[in-house]
Amino acid sequence: MVARGLALLVLALPLAATAAGTIAIDVGHYLGAPGVTSAHGRPEFEFNRDLAQDLDTELQARGRVTQLIGADGSMNVLAARPRAAAGAALFVAVHHDSMQERLLSTWTYEGVERRYGDQFEGFSLFVSRENAGWKKGLACASRIGAALIKAGFKPSLYHADPKVGENRAFADKRNGVHYFDRLVVLRNARMPALLFEAGVIVNREEEKRMADPAVRKRIAAAVANGIEGCLP
Ligand SMILES: [Zn+2]
Numbered sequence: 001m002v003a004r005g006l007a008l009l010v011l012a013l014p015l016a017a018t019a020a021g022t023i024a025i026d027v028g029h030y031l032g033a034p035g036v037t038s039a040h041g042r043p044e045f046e047f048n049r050d051l052a053q054d055l056d057t058e059l060q061a062r063g064r065v066t067q068l069i070g071a072d073g074s075m076n077v078l079a080a081r082p083r084a085a086a087g088a089a090l091f092v093a094v095h096h097d098s099m100q101e102r103l104l105s106t107w108t109y110e111g112v113e114r115r116y117g118d119q120f121e122g123f124s125l126f127v128s129r130e131n132a133g134w135k136k137g138l139a140c141a142s143r144i145g146a147a148l149i150k151a152g153f154k155p156s157l158y159h160a161d162p163k164v165g166e167n168r169a170f171a172d173k174r175n176g177v178h179y180f181d182r183l184v185v186l187r188n189a190r191m192p193a194l195l196f197e198a199g200v201i202v203n204r205e206e207e208k209r210m211a212d213p214a215v216r217k218r219i220a221a222a223v224a225n226g227i228e229g230c231l232p
Pocket residue numbers: 028029035036044095096
C-alpha cells in the first residue's frame with residue numbers, strides 16, 4: 001500500500017503544479033530587453049504586462065485557472081516560458097506590434113526624437129506548425145480573432161504582405177491568423193500555443209487606444225470569449 005501510495009503521489013505531482021485546463025498567459029519580453037519602443041517612448045513590455053494582467057483577471061472572473069508568466073519582468077530565457085507552462089491547456093503569448101524599421105518616421109515628443117509609423121493598425125495572431133498542439137492552437141487563434149472582430153477590432157493583415165510585411169502566410173485570413181513556424185516561444189510549447197499582437201504601438205493613435213484601460217478590458221473580454229469558444 002505504501003509503495004502504491006508513493007506511485008500515486010509521484011503521478012499526482014505534475015498535475016498539482018499546473019491544474020488541468022490552466023490557461024498560461026505569457027507577458028512578452030522582459031525588463032532587460034523590453035521589445036518595441038512605442039511612438040511616445042513607452043516600452044512594449046509594459047503594454048504586454050498590463051493587457052496580460054487584464055486577461056488574467058477576466059479569465060479568473062469566469063472561473064478559469066490561469067498562470068501568468070513573466071509579469072515581474074525577469075523572464076530572460078525564451079524557452080523557459082513554455083517550460084514554465086508545462087501541463088497547461090493553452091499557451092497565449094501577449095505582445096504589441098511594430099512594423100519594418102524602414103517604414104518608420106521621426107517626430108519629437110516631450111523634447112525627445114522618437115520613431116513612429118501610422119500606416120498600419122490592428123491586431124494579429126500567430127501559430128507555429130512546429131508546435132505539437134498547433135491545430136488546436138490555430139482553432140483558438142481563429143476563435144480569438146473572430147471574437148475581437150465581433151467586438152469591433154480589426155486584423156492588421158500587413159504581416160502577410162511580401163513588401164511592407166514579412167510575407168507571413170495566412171492560416172486564417174478572415175480572423176487575422178498567420179503561420180510563424182520558427183517562433184521559438186511557440187515551437188517549444190508542448191501544449192497548443194499562439195501569439196497575440198494586440199495592436200500597433202508605433203502608430204500614435206493606436207498606442208493611445210492600447211494604453212486606455214477601457215479598451216484593454218474590451219480586448220481582454222474578447223480574447224477570453226475566444227478562449228472559451230475553443231476550450232469549452
Ligand atoms: Zn513583442
